[in-house]
Amino acid sequence: MNIAGTQPKRPGPAHRFLRSRLGLTVCLLAGGVLVACAVRASLLAGAARLWIVDDAVAQADVIAVLGGGAQFRTFAAARLYHAGVAPRIAFMDVGLGPEERARGETVSGETRLLRAVLLQERVPEENIVLVGRGETSTAEEARSLRDWAVKAGVKRLLIPTDYFHTRRVSWYFRKVFAGTGIETRVQAVPMGGYSPADWWRHEDGVITFQNEVIKTALYWARR
Amino acid sequence: MSELPLMAEASASVPSDAVAEPTRPPCGPWRRWCAWGLVVAVGAALLLLLFRAPLLRGLAHAWLVQDPVEKADAIVALPQVSGKPLPEAARLYREGVAPRVVMPSAPLRPTDRLGLTPAFDEQNRRWMRELGVAEADFEVVGGPAPTAHAAAQAIATWVKAQNARSVLVVTELFQTRRVKWAVERALAPLGVAVRVRGVPVGDYPLDAWWRHEQGLIHFENEVVLHCFYRLNH
Numbered sequence: 001m002n003i004a005g006t007q008p009k010r011p012g013p014a015h016r017f018l019r020s021r022l023g024l025t026v027c028l029l030a031g032g033v034l035v036a037c038a039v040r041a042s043l044l045a046g047a048a049r050l051w052i053v054d055d056a057v058a059q060a061d062v063i064a065v066l067g068g069g070a071q072f073r074t075f076a077a078a079r080l081y082h083a084g085v086a087p088r089i090a091f092m093d094v095g096l097g098p099e100e101r102a103r104g105e106t107v108s109g110e111t112r113l114l115r116a117v118l119l120q121e122r123v124p125e126e127n128i129v130l131v132g133r134g135e136t137s138t139a140e141e142a143r144s145l146r147d148w149a150v151k152a153g154v155k156r157l158l159i160p161t162d163y164f165h166t167r168r169v170s171w172y173f174r175k176v177f178a179g180t181g182i183e184t185r186v187q188a189v190p191m192g193g194y195s196p197a198d199w200w201r202h203e204d205g206v207i208t209f210q211n212e213v214i215k216t217a218l219y220w221a222r223r
Numbered sequence: 224m225s226e227l228p229l230m231a232e233a234s235a236s237v238p239s240d241a242v243a244e245p246t247r248p249p250c251g252p253w254r255r256w257c258a259w260g261l262v263v264a265v266g267a268a269l270l271l272l273l274f275r276a277p278l279l280r281g282l283a284h285a286w287l288v289q290d291p292v293e294k295a296d297a298i299v300a301l302p303q304v305s306g307k308p309l310p311e312a313a314r315l316y317r318e319g320v321a322p323r324v325v326m327p328s329a330p331l332r333p334t335d336r337l338g339l340t341p342a343f344d345e346q347n348r349r350w351m352r353e354l355g356v357a358e359a360d361f362e363v364v365g366g367p368a369p370t371a372h373a374a375a376q377a378i379a380t381w382v383k384a385q386n387a388r389s390v391l392v393v394t395e396l397f398q399t400r401r402v403k404w405a406v407e408r409a410l411a412p413l414g415v416a417v418r419v420r421g422v423p424v425g426d427y428p429l430d431a432w433w434r435h436e437q438g439l440i441h442f443e444n445e446v447v448l449h450c451f452y453r454l455n456h
Contacts, residue, residue: 021253071333098426116339193369203370206451207444214443 040200048196048209052163053170054188060086060158062129062149066141066169067094069161069191070113076160076189078121086158089118090129090145095136108134138169139219142176149182156183162191163199164212168219175223279433283442288399290418295321296387299378301371301394301402303329303343306350308393311422313354321391323360324351325381327374330367371402372456375409382415389416396421396429397445401452408456 017023036043063077063086077089094110111130118128129152132144149157157177161169166186173184192204199205271278298321300312312324329343341349344363351361365377382390390410394402399421407417423429425437432438 021251022256075333113334113339117334117337120337120339201455203448203451206447210447211440211444 044200045197048163048199051167051209051212052188052196053166053186055170055185057085057158057187058156058185060156060185061088061154062086062152062157063089064131064145064157064159065089065091065114065118066138066159066161067092067110067114067135070110070117072162072189072191073160074114074117075121076187078118078123080158080160080187081123081127082121088127088129089123090131090148091115091118092135092141092144093130093132095134138165138172139176142169142173145173146176146180146182149177150180154182156185158185158187160187160189162208163188163196164209168212168216171216172219275433280430283397283429283432286400286442286445287396287421288403288419289421290391290403292320292391292420293389293418295389295391295416295418296385297321297382297390298324299390299392299406300324300326300347301374301392302398303327303347303368303374305395305424306347307395307424308422309347309350310354311420312393313351313356315391315393315420316356316360323362324356325362325364325378327365327368327377328363330369371398371405372452375402375405378406379409379413382410382413387415389418392417392419394419394421395424395441397441401445401449404449405452405456 011019018027057080063080065073065077074091077091080086081089091114092111094108094114096105096108100108115128115130119125129148131148132141135141135144145157157173159169159173166188170184170186173186177184192202192208194202194205199209292315298312298315300308302308303326315321316324326344326347329347331342332340334340335342348358348361348363352358362381364381365374368374368377378390381387390406392402392406399419403417403419406419410417425435425441427435427438432442
């Protein structure tokens with residue numbers, strides 16, 4: 001019962017907003033963003049761990065070195081070779097760049113570099129195989145490697161590649177090799193100065209991760 | 224008690240053939256906002272789709288920084304790992320815009336260490352000689368700088384030692400915004416004027432960058448890196 005002369009206090013606009021569904025949604029979103037900011041390191045490291053595929057290293061018939069990784073994939077392949085993981089290394093014939101094409105070259109500098117690194121890392125020449133013909137993408141490399149591996153009687157293929165590339169390689173190679181009876185395995189190799197625990201603090205980590213997310217989405221869309 | 228006759232009157236005034244409509248809950252502000260939001264979003268998406276070419280072209284031009292070329296104490300060529308800015312830096316040097324060209328040092332790659340590839344610093348030095356820059360007028364400065372931020376710090380140290388008052392930075396087109404921000408930030412305490420010129424890279428025309436995979440990657444990476452710089456430096 002009201003005391004005579006006094007009106008019941010009406011809630012203010014802020015109070016009304018907070019009690020509305022819109023207000024509740026905004027509060028929940030803001031709370032979510034704050035929590036995400038507070039635990040961003042764990043979230044981002046967790047996202048990287050979820051993304052990266054790192055199969056257990058097992059005895060393989062061939063280690064495959066994909067193009068564009070002369071600075072780290074070849075070194076990782078040579079290490080695995082010397083550890084006795086596989087008796088051979090297959091490396092890709094990488095496509096010519098525009099300037100190389102203009103000069104009329106037939107073998108790209110990248111292909112020559114992949115071979116030179118393997119030889120420099122004491123992998124005997126007879127255990128190195130050049131595969132493909134001027135490949136320019138992971139998809140082309142997967143198809144060339146499949147055709148070669150089927151003819152060569154390969155049963156298990158090990159692909160060392162950089163952290164964030166592993167998911168696309170793992171998925172796409174399994175898809176391309178399906179029905180051949182060849183098992184493909186992927187090993188995550190450190191590249192650049194970042195790790196899955198701190199990739200978002202490094203320029204190349206941020207660029208590599210987001211580029212891979214986009215490329216993987218494109219591969220999924222075009223499958 | 225007094226309400227009953229009123230209800231009877233009201234029901235008597237309804238025509239006998241009228242069918243009672245199911246009562247609909249009033250449309251709340253939340254639903255109205257959602258409906259309006261949807262209409263606006265669809266309209267905006269249609270407009271973006273329709274005018275995507277001029278919008279994307281305009282976006283690229285708005286993103287770029289192209290300062291006028293004026294006399295400077297030094298031309299800075301960035302980044303060190305892509306030779307693209309070197310011919311433009313050499314051209315500006317030959318035209319007398321600045322008496323020297325400087326470039327922060329590039330980190331060594333594993334294959335450089337093995338002697339399988341020439342180090343970027345050596346390669347750039349040789350190329351600048353070929354482009355007509357006197358050896359004494361080309362300088363590689365600082366320790367290995369793997370990022371634009373590190374490069375800006377190396378330039379700041381050099382500028383301080385040389386007492387330079389102005390620099391003209393030549394870099395890749397889409398990088399101009401980030402490079403200007405990073406270099407200005409490093410040189411602002413020294414009161415040095417920074418101007419930036421961009422050179423095109425890649426095999427795509429600037430006015431159709433979104434139609435080429437390389438153009439899309441370059442532009443998108445630059446937007447991400449710009450945000451990264453703003454947040455971290």
